[in-house]
Amino acid sequence: MSKWLKAFVLFLLSFVLQTTVADWISMFGVSPDFVIIFVVAAAIKRGPASGCFWGFLAGFTQDVYAPVEWLGAHAISMTLIGFLVGQLEERFLTLNFPTKVGVLGLAFFVCDMAYFFFTGLEGEAVTNLFFKETLPECAYTLFVGALVFYLSMGKPAKHAK
């Protein structure tokens, strides 16, 4: 039970950071996505079932503030990455520190592409969003994510074995 409580506190923390710190440290309108860092970290740490659960919860929370017509799009894309990242960790490879950061980047792209797909965005709108939002925010998120992974999971060399 305590691990669920811990995860819930981290879930809340990620949203607190997203609605406060992310605004404060944004550069040229680009801010990191703490929520996706949390979902990827939860999926890596606890596996695909947890990844799905926290992904859905995080996505649904974001959906509440999105246009009503898009309800469910965030929830689906976050569930998808929670599941995929969890599968990767559980079935295919033990993720070392650099791979974790790489997986975070990949999850970011998959999440955004799924979101664009489920909201029905296409053509020029997707191209614009990809270059003006997804790419710079992915880079910033990778930087912050690397820092978070390093501080929270620690000892990357030992873990790589």
Place this chain on the structure above:
Amino acid sequence: MRKAFRFILDLFTQRHGIVAFVFFMLLGLLMREAPNTVRESIVSSVLGSVFYPAQVALSSLNEYRSVVDENERLKEENARLRQELYHASEGLEELARLHTLVRFDDKWDFPIVTARVVGHNPGRFLTTLVVNRGTYHGVKENMPVFSTKGLVGKVTKASFTHSRVQLISDPNLKLSVMERRTRVVGFLESADGHMLSAMVPTHAGVKEGDTLITSGLGGIFPKGIPVGLVKDVNRADLDVMRKLDVTPFQDISMLEEVFIMQKDPEWVIQELLDE
């Protein structure tokens, strides 16, 4: 009871979480396919019962941090406003004369409600705000929302103590705008929830740096609220139209306070809405 709980937990966690994945994906897809009224009720009930109280607490953090900055900014603004007051009073006299001449009727003589932004989209596509004023304070749906810099959006859902504001970056909000220099009317929208664009006729000759204001058409927004600057002029699919890239005067990611104009939609539009 405990066995049942254990069984459900096992079902979700075994087999590599496939059951959990299918369950949550179905839940998400159901929400995607639900009618708009069902979606609206899901969002309203979750927002009112869970997220609003949490975000009120959170916004206090942001408010504390911004007090010092705001104090500095207000001092500067006060000095500047004193300078402008003199010029403005002269301008007002001239405007009064002009109004008499042309029988202008677009004065904003509506009461204003000041509201604090207590919540916004925690994701990266900002389309909705939650403010701490609701029906108790006289706020109703479809009232225009603006800031000291320009138009912000309109109220889409007014609860007792809080309201949901649809921002101009919401792809579902189409807005009639007018270019201040050429007086040409077009419509403003955001196709992707991020960038604003407006369509105007080619012959109007709208240029980069021109200013867009609300046109007063449509019945919700009064005429003359500043909307944004024309950043770029591009060809549209039709040769007779130009697509303008627009930078809003108000950076919607930096909003702390907004003003709600207590203006009901004009009767023609209200009838359409009622229908």
